[in-house]
Amino acid sequence: MKKNRAFLKWAGGKYPLLEDIRRHLPEGECLVEPFVGAGSVFLNTDYRRYVLADINNDLINLYNILKIRPDDFIRDAAGFFTPQMNDAEVYYSQRKAFNLSRDPYQRALLFLYLNRHCYNGLCRYNLSGEFNVPFGRYTRPYFPEAELHHFAEKAQNAIFVCESYDVTLNNALPGSVVYCDPPYAPLSATANFTAYHTNSFSLREQQHLASLAQDLSRQRQIPVLISNHDTPLTRQWYQDAALNVVSVRRSISRSAEGRNRVDELLALYSV
Helix, strand or coil, X not given: CCCCCCCCCCCCCCHHHHHHHHHHXXXXXXXXXXXXXXXXXXXXXXXXXXXXXXXXXXXXXXXXXXXXXXXXXXXXXXXXXXXXXXXXXXXXXXXXXXXXXXXXXXXXXXXXXXXXXXXXXXXXXXXXXXXXXXXXXCCCCCCCHHHHHHHHHHHHHEEEEECCHHHHHHCCCCCEEEEXXXXXXXXXXXXXXXXXXXXXXXXXXXXHHHHHHHHHHHHCCCCEEEEEECCHHHHHHCCCCEEEEEEEECCCCCCHHHXXXXXXXXXXXXX
16 A cells, blocks of 8 residues: 655654554544544545544644645645745744734644744744744755645545544544554653643643543443553553554654664554
């Protein structure tokens, strides 16, 4: 099966793990993703329907606009990918415009521009909810036209919602399959990258997610697959699931030396 790339850059994107994830995802009528991110699993599976959620309102707003107005959006977004727009001063003026804007369509266009021009494709906000990632200094940022068209086409069978993971899980219907890609547990005390949007995903929430997954599979016969780092803590949280270990190269790190291979878990709560 051909692998389709997401049109957004995304820390922790699941493109490198797709074969492993597809191998362990059960069949079902509808795939539910409470942490959709850039949507690599959505783009590379073949369920009849999708319910895709995230707490990042800018992300969900972009997806809904692309779903409803694909031709307009792709045409207008192309204007942000010119040599003139690939400039630090222009970037910071557009970042300011994004943070001040309350227009959903403008924010969607600028969100894509910022994602493709900012440092490492990171998505980070300050405590005031302002996007604050610096300029990336790329030679020629890629305009993902083909990827945008593919996403818009596949989005016709999807519902995008901005809500917390527990709401999404509690709303899952019989016949669904759930895939959870939460902010990963830290590998060590100095590697804590759990800041997600303006919230942080605490250890208590990690445990709560595991508990909800177990309840969904046992009480409502809805299978749940969760990906996370392979650590003593995650093995404790997912002790009631079938654990599969996969090795993956980190795609985002400050240095090339940091892009080493790490073990990850795919924890399946089957029915």
